[in-house]
Amino acid sequence: MRELWRRIKEGLADMCYIWAKEMRTTFTDEGVLIFFILVPLLYPLLYSWVYNNQVVREVPVVAVDLSHSHMSRQFLRQFDASPDVRVAYYAGSLEEARDLMAKQIVNGVVLVPSDFDLRLNRMEQTSVSVYCDMALMLTYKAINQTAVAVATDFNRQIQVKLSGNMTDREDEVTIQPLDFDEVPIFSPTGGYGDFIIPGVLMLIIQQTLLLGIGLGAGTARETNRYRDLVPVSRHYNGIFRIVFGKSLCYLMIFAVMSAYLILAVPRIFGFIAIGDARALLGLMFPYLLACIFFGMMLSCLVRYRENVLLLVVFTSVPFLFLSGISWPQSNIPGAWQGVSVLLPSTFGVRGFVRINSMGATLSDIQQEYQALWIQTTVYFFVTCLVYRFQINQAHQHAHERIQHLKDKATQARLFLMKKEKSDK
Numbered sequence: 001m002r003e004l005w006r007r008i009k010e011g012l013a014d015m016c017y018i019w020a021k022e023m024r025t026t027f028t029d030e031g032v033l034i035f036f037i038l039v040p041l042l043y044p045l046l047y048s049w050v051y052n053n054q055v056v057r058e059v060p061v062v063a064v065d066l067s068h069s070h071m072s073r074q075f076l077r078q079f080d081a082s083p084d085v086r087v088a089y090y091a092g093s094l095e096e097a098r099d100l101m102a103k104q105i106v107n108g109v110v111l112v113p114s115d116f117d118l119r120l121n122r123m124e125q126t127s128v129s130v131y132c133d134m135a136l137m138l139t140y141k142a143i144n145q146t147a148v149a150v151a152t153d154f155n156r157q158i159q160v161k162l163s164g165n166m167t168d169r170e171d172e173v174t175i176q177p178l179d180f181d182e183v184p185i186f187s188p189t190g191g192y193g194d195f196i197i198p199g200v201l202m203l204i205i206q207q208t209l210l211l212g213i214g215l216g217a218g219t220a221r222e223t224n225r226y227r228d229l230v231p232v233s234r235h236y237n238g239i240f241r242i243v244f245g246k247s248l249c250y251l252m253i254f255a256v257m258s259a260y261l262i263l264a265v266p267r268i269f270g271f272i273a274i275g276d277a278r279a280l281l282g283l284m285f286p287y288l289l290a291c292i293f294f295g296m297m298l299s300c301l302v303r304y305r306e307n308v309l310l311l312v313v314f315t316s317v318p319f320l321f322l323s324g325i326s327w328p329q330s331n332i333p334g335a336w337q338g339v340s341v342l343l344p345s346t347f348g349v350r351g352f353v354r355i356n357s358m359g360a361t362l363s364d365i366q367q368e369y370q371a372l373w374i375q376t377t378v379y380f381f382v383t384c385l386v387y388r389f390q391i392n393q394a395h396q397h398a399h400e401r402i403q404h405l406k407d408k409a410t411q412a413r414l415f416l417m418k419k420e421k422s423d424k
Contacts, residue, residue, distance in 0.1 A: 011241050013117045018245030023250065026212070026249065029219060031305065035212040040257040044201055048269040051193040056138045058086035061108040068213050069117030077148045079110060084142040097131075107133045108143040120158070131164050138192055145282035186271065186358050194272045199349040201261045205288070206345045209254060210295045214308030238392065239384045243296070252294045258284050262352065275356040281294035282362045283351045286372035290344035295380035300386045323349035347371040 026032050056353040063079075065072050080087040088106055091097040097109040111129040131149045132140040179251045187194045262280060264400040266273040275384050320338035321327045332340070351368035354360040362369055 011238060015241040015245040015248070016048075018242055019248050021109050022216070022246050024251035025216060025219070026253065028373045029216065031215045032219075033125055035208050035215060036253055037257070039208050039211075040204060040254075040261060042420055043205060044261055044265045045268075047200055048193065048197055048265055048271070051197060052269050054193045055084070056142050058085055059085045059108065059139045060106045060358050061085050061110055061143060062089040062091050062100050062106045063087045064091050064094055064097050064109060064111045067116035068114050071111040071117045071120055075112065075116075075150065075154055076110065078153065079146060082146045082150065085146045087375075101131070101133060104133075110147065129273040137228045142387055162165050169171055178190040193269070194328060194357065197266070197269075198353045199323055201265060201321070202349045202352045203316060203320055204289070205254065205258055205261060205320070206294075206348065207312055208257075209288075209291045210298065210312045211252065213250065213299050214293070214302045215314065217302045218305035218308060220383045221303060237391075239387050242387050242391075243293075244378070246296065247292045250295075250374060254288055258288060258383070261350055262356070274359045275352075276359075276361065277363050279355045279360070281350070283348070283355060283369065283372070286369065286376050287348040287351075289345060290348075290372050290379060292377040293376060293383045294344055296383045296424065297379050297386055300390065308324070319343055319345050320349075325349055326355060341371075342375075343377055344353070344372065347375070349390070395413035 026036055034303075059377075061079075063076050065076060076087060079085065085108070087110070089097075089100055091100065091109075091292060094109070094111060097106075097111075100106050101109060109131040111131070113129070114124065116126050116128070128147070128151065132143045134140055160175060262284065263277075265271075298311070302310065322332065322336060322343065323346050324332065324340075329337070347368040349364045351372070354365050354368075
């Protein structure tokens with residue numbers, strides 16, 4: 001019993017030693033400090049500020065009116081009157097409009113064909129061509145939706161004109177036999193910020209954790225004589241004390257950073273934040289643990305500090321797509337959906353969006369919640385296996401070094417003995 005108690009006390013003391021050393025490394029290593037503190041503090045502010053307007057207004061477009069008729073001018077006047085776009089230029093041909101787009105003076109082209117008025121007067125179907133710059137989705141959305149809205153309203157005017165109704169009520173029934181009210185319940189503004197920022201905030205937590213843990217692993221290898229992840233020390237003589245000591249450091253730091261990201265940032269910029277604090281806390285605990293153990297597991301792949309940038313930074317956009325928030329989950333191929341199951345951000349983003357933007361509770365996101373705990377358990381045991389291998393490798397290198405020194409000492413003794421015999 002005394003031996004068991006002694007081992008427990010020794011393990012706790014070593015865990016606290018590793019925790020303190022990891023804390024000291026975090027706040028003395030400039031690279032780790034940047035990814036653990038500065039990036040989570042500043043990057044969400046910059047990203048949220050960029051999309052704080054939610055929607056774009058007065059997007060400049062160029063109009064090409066080949067019809068030069070009353071109907072075409074009416075269509076373009078209605079198009080210009082919308083709050084989202086403005087007809088900044090009028091061009092005589094499509095080639096001239098292309099030049100304006102190539103110079104990035106405008107973001108779109110509206111082309112009214114030459115037979116626009118003629119086909120309408122013949123009771124034939126006509127069309128208006130819209131060309132959009134796809135470099136920025138917000139401008140594409142503004143131009144496309146405005147064109148659709150104006151075309152719909154134009155169709156209603158023609159329909160009323162040809163119906164021969166006698167009263168306004170008959171016109172209303174002709175235009176819209178089935179009335180409805182469109183209410184965007186989870187994004188009242190219809191803006192890009194409310195749509196994408198919650199997922200980005202959760203992804204920032206995962207990516208900065210992976211970057212910081214990987215950078216620390218690269219530093220540990222570069223400062224170790226044998227390029228081992230675990231140093232040869234009596235404090236590092238156990239798997240659980242190493243894993244718990246390191247993970248406790250990361251958990252304490254990102255408990256504060258996560259509270260800032262998910263509670264403060266949305267409210268600073270006025271994004272949707274209707275989630276219950278207890279539900280958010282319940283989701284963030286397994287999410288942080290899953291990200292920490294996932295990062296510690298991948299840290300065995302990092303040989304140099306620069307490697308972690310190649311492994312993590314360029315995966316941010318694919319990870320966001322795989323979460324299903326920026327691209328419909330139903331349209332993601334099965335193989336990539338299988339890859340997404342391995343990522344904590346997939347379930348963290350989905351769960352956070354439903355709690356924060358839709359008011360869900362933990363019982364409403366049981367699938368994501370249970371998946372995060374499964375990932376936490378699996379990655380914890382895999383991390384333990386990784387560190388067991390690293391400890392064995394460190395001991396093997398130390399043993400080889402000791403054996404090498406013994407061999408050199410034996411050779412030195414033999415050399416001295418031979419020299420003494422030759423002197424005699």
